[in-house]
Amino acid sequence: xxxxxxxxxxxxxxxxxxxxxxxxxxxxxxxxxxxxxxxxxxxxxxxxxxxxxxxxxxxxxxxxxxxxxxxxxxxxxxxxxxxxxxxxxxxxxxxxxxxxxx
Amino acid sequence: xxxxxxxxxxxxxxxxxxxxxxxxxxxxxxxxxxxxxxxxxxxxxxxxxxxxxxxxxxxxxxxxxxxxxxxxxxxxxxxxxxxxxxxxxxxxxxxxxxxxxxxxxxxxxxxxxxxxxxxxxxxxxxxxxxxxxxxxxxxxxxxxxxxxxxxxxxxxxxxxxxxxxxxxxxxxxxxxxxxxxxxxxxxxxxxxxxxxxxxxxxxxxxxxxxxxxxxxxxxxxxxxxxxxxxxxxxxxxxxxxxxxxxxxxxxxxxxxxxxxxxxxxxxxxxxxxxxxxxxxxxxxxxxxxxxxxxxxxxxxxxxxxxxxxxxxxxxxxxxxxxxxxxxxxxxxxxxxxxxxxxxxxxxxxxxxxxxxxxxxxxxxxxxxxxxxxxxxxxxxxxxxxxxxxxxxxxxxxxxxxxxxxxxxxxxxxxxxxxxxxxxxxxxxxxxxxxxxxxxxxxxxxxxxxxxxxxxxxxxxxxxxxxxxxxxxxxxxxxxxxxxxxxxxxxxxxxxxxxxxxxxxxxxxxxxxxxxxxxxxxxxxxxxxxxxxxxxxxxxxxxxxxxxxxxxxxx
Ligand code: HEM
Ligand code: SF4
Numbered sequence: 001x002x003x004x005x006x007x008x009x010x011x012x013x014x015x016x017x018x019x020x021x022x023x024x025x026x027x028x029x030x031x032x033x034x035x036x037x038x039x040x041x042x043x044x045x046x047x048x049x050x051x052x053x054x055x056x057x058x059x060x061x062x063x064x065x066x067x068x069x070x071x072x073x074x075x076x077x078x079x080x081x082x083x084x085x086x087x088x089x090x091x092x093x094x095x096x097x098x099x100x101x102x
Numbered sequence: 103x104x105x106x107x108x109x110x111x112x113x114x115x116x117x118x119x120x121x122x123x124x125x126x127x128x129x130x131x132x133x134x135x136x137x138x139x140x141x142x143x144x145x146x147x148x149x150x151x152x153x154x155x156x157x158x159x160x161x162x163x164x165x166x167x168x169x170x171x172x173x174x175x176x177x178x179x180x181x182x183x184x185x186x187x188x189x190x191x192x193x194x195x196x197x198x199x200x201x202x203x204x205x206x207x208x209x210x211x212x213x214x215x216x217x218x219x220x221x222x223x224x225x226x227x228x229x230x231x232x233x234x235x236x237x238x239x240x241x242x243x244x245x246x247x248x249x250x251x252x253x254x255x256x257x258x259x260x261x262x263x264x265x266x267x268x269x270x271x272x273x274x275x276x277x278x279x280x281x282x283x284x285x286x287x288x289x290x291x292x293x294x295x296x297x298x299x300x301x302x303x304x305x306x307x308x309x310x311x312x313x314x315x316x317x318x319x320x321x322x323x324x325x326x327x328x329x330x331x332x333x334x335x336x337x338x339x340x341x342x343x344x345x346x347x348x349x350x351x352x353x354x355x356x357x358x359x360x361x362x363x364x365x366x367x368x369x370x371x372x373x374x375x376x377x378x379x380x381x382x383x384x385x386x387x388x389x390x391x392x393x394x395x396x397x398x399x400x401x402x403x404x405x406x407x408x409x410x411x412x413x414x415x416x417x418x419x420x421x422x423x424x425x426x427x428x429x430x431x432x433x434x435x436x437x438x439x440x441x442x443x444x445x446x447x448x449x450x451x452x453x454x455x456x457x458x459x460x461x462x463x464x465x466x467x468x469x470x471x472x473x474x475x476x477x478x479x480x481x482x483x484x485x486x487x488x489x490x491x492x493x494x495x496x497x498x499x500x501x502x503x504x505x506x507x508x509x510x511x512x513x514x515x516x517x518x519x520x521x522x523x524x525x526x527x528x529x530x531x532x533x534x535x536x537x538x539x540x541x542x543x544x545x546x547x548x549x550x551x552x553x554x555x556x557x558x559x560x561x562x563x564x565x566x567x568x569x570x571x572x573x574x575x576x577x578x579x580x581x582x583x584x585x586x587x588x589x590x591x592x593x594x595x596x597x598x599x600x601x602x603x604x605x606x607x608x609x610x611x612x613x614x615x616x617x618x619x620x621x622x623x624x625x626x627x628x629x630x631x632x633x634x635x636x637x638x639x640x641x642x643x644x645x646x647x648x649x650x651x652x653x654x655x656x
Binding site: 013015016020057060079088089093 | 128129131134135149150151152153154182196197198199200201446449517518519526529532575578579580
């Protein structure tokens with residue numbers, strides 16, 4: 001029996017700013033994980049990755065990573081992606097700073 | 103200290119202009135990331151978890167006030183107001199924007215600083231004793247040699263594409279403050295028949311396979327330094343493995359071929375290479391050495407110091423902890439701790455950097471050092487200035503009296519910044535420091551080095567910490583392994599693993615149990631943690647760490 005597929009999101013870093021970004025279902029990039037497209041199908045995930053890679057001149061290090069569905073959109077399943085989503089723990093910099101400035 | 107000549111200045115300007123053009127071509131799309139990445143890495147620019155990171159070299163850890171101010175400027179103008187000093191005498195900026203990096207490099211070049219060879223498979227920033235030219239136990243200032251090595255290795259065509267990164271450390275003192283035994287090449291000044299030369303150590307290193315270096319030459323005349331280094335590197339370039347990145351460091355080459363074979367091959371090449379050196383390097387060395395003439399130390403009595411020492415317990419505690427013996431009895435070496443309890447080890451704000459630059463100018467003959475322990479040093483301070491200096495440090499939040507103590511922790515950036523990390527290290531360091539500050543045990547515990555890395559690469563030197571902590575990923579959760587008995591000095595040793603690791607919220611209590619065990623095990627307050635460990639061995643500490651396992655056995 002094939003293993004069940006863990007849903008995925010596509011993530012990368014922005015070329016100019018370096019910050020963490022996510023690929024959305026409208027083929028754009030968002031700084032919010034909640035706006036990422038959660039891909040439930042394995043073959044679809046590969047196709048979406050190819051689509052995202054068309055932006056390889058503007059974004060850096062594109063990859064698929066595990067995620068799960070949450071109340072406000074996708075959520076990370078691993079602590080690494082959780083830290084990438086929030087920013088470092090020693091200062092409220094990165095995403096946290098942006099959130100604080102809203 | 104070393105002053106750039108016209109050649110150096112022109113070289114940096116050209117290098118920076120080249121990189122500026124490369125950045126532009128990446129931004130306008132003419133370069134792909136695959137093409138651009140090696141170019142940015144050659145200029146110290148990494149891409150990390152949340153942003154870019156620029157790593158700037160502080161050659162042999164020596165800075166003047168203007169250079170420190172330039173570091174502050176970068177932090178303020180192009181970053182988020184702070185910088186992170188690393189175990190390799192570099193400073194890392196965690197938030198630069200790609201477009202700004204060429205401007206940052208230009209600002210550095212104005213004061214003779216750069217980011218060249220702070221990355222890549224080349225000879226990296228040469229590190230040295232942060233007490234150089236000031237320490238009482240020093241034979242010779244190692245920095246002219248470090249500068250000679252820097253000039254020789256910068257863009258050396260033979261050594262730009264080594265199998266792996268290559269790190270050289272040099273010390274002129276009998277006490278090893280440069281961790282020479284954990285470097286690809288360690289150089290220690292030694293005396294033979296009254297003439298100073300080098301003991302050459304090769305094949306040390308931390309990371310995946312931690313090894314203590316072996317002596318390849320117990321005495322090398324000073325004039326032979328460059329041809330000998332070239333010979334070691336040439337042998338490494340030839341024999342070093344390129345099939346497996348994890349076996350590519352010279353430590354593995356030495357391990358697999360044996361030190362005797364390596365020594366024979368090196369000596370053979372050395373005969374040839376030495377003939378090719380026509381003495382230019384020695385002329386250059388003379389020129390460099392002239393830039394390192396020690397400051398003219400002023401005289402005067404030290405009564406204000408003695409009076410403050412007697413009258414002010416806070417000053418006394420700081421003086422007892424943060425000062426080291428200077429070769430001139432009226433002077434002291436001041437270590438400024440940038441490890442206030444609960445702060446990120448190694449971080450300094452732009453204001454603090456400027457503050458330290460001002461203090462160095464006013465009290466310290468315009469010299470600063472960065473230590474591999476992630477602190478800042480004023481190497482020459484007249485003792486009568488210490489009370490005033492201490493008062494100023496307090497204003498800047500830089501008067502923490504914890505050098506060499508439990509909260510003087512080395513911590514790599516870990517998963518808060520580093521793309522290679524498997525767990526965080528910064529918050530662990532912060533919590534340990536805060537916890538022992540609450541307990542008010544720090545001064546009672548005495549000399550103790552805790553070193554933390556966020557992955558097996560060991561940038562936080564955990565293998566040579568008295569207590570080493572390694573953050574790992576165990577099935578998707580952070581887990582921390584402890585090693586004991588590591589030693590970074592002339593009696594270097596790799597620590598031994600205690601057993602299973604600890605979850606994130608268990609690691610601080612685990613360290614606390616280790617310390618409680620030590621306090622009950624030590625002979626007297628004079629016996630340090632490391633000495634106690636060496637006397638009693640692992641078992642009592644293991645029992646303290648894993649009480650549950652003990653119960654099961656019983
Ligand atoms: C961008 C962040 C960093 C990256 C990608 C990185 C990468 C690495 C890697 C891959 C190794 C293992 C080398 C090997 O064994 O072949 C290593 C070792 C090391 N790095 Fe880092 N590092 C980073 C930051 C730092 C920092 C912040 C420090 C100082 C705090 C540091 C100091 C060291 C040291 C001392 C070692 C071990 C000594 C040795 O080379 O044997 N690195 N690093
Ligand atoms: S030890 Fe690992 S986590 Fe820490 S800085 Fe080095 S590579 Fe990054």
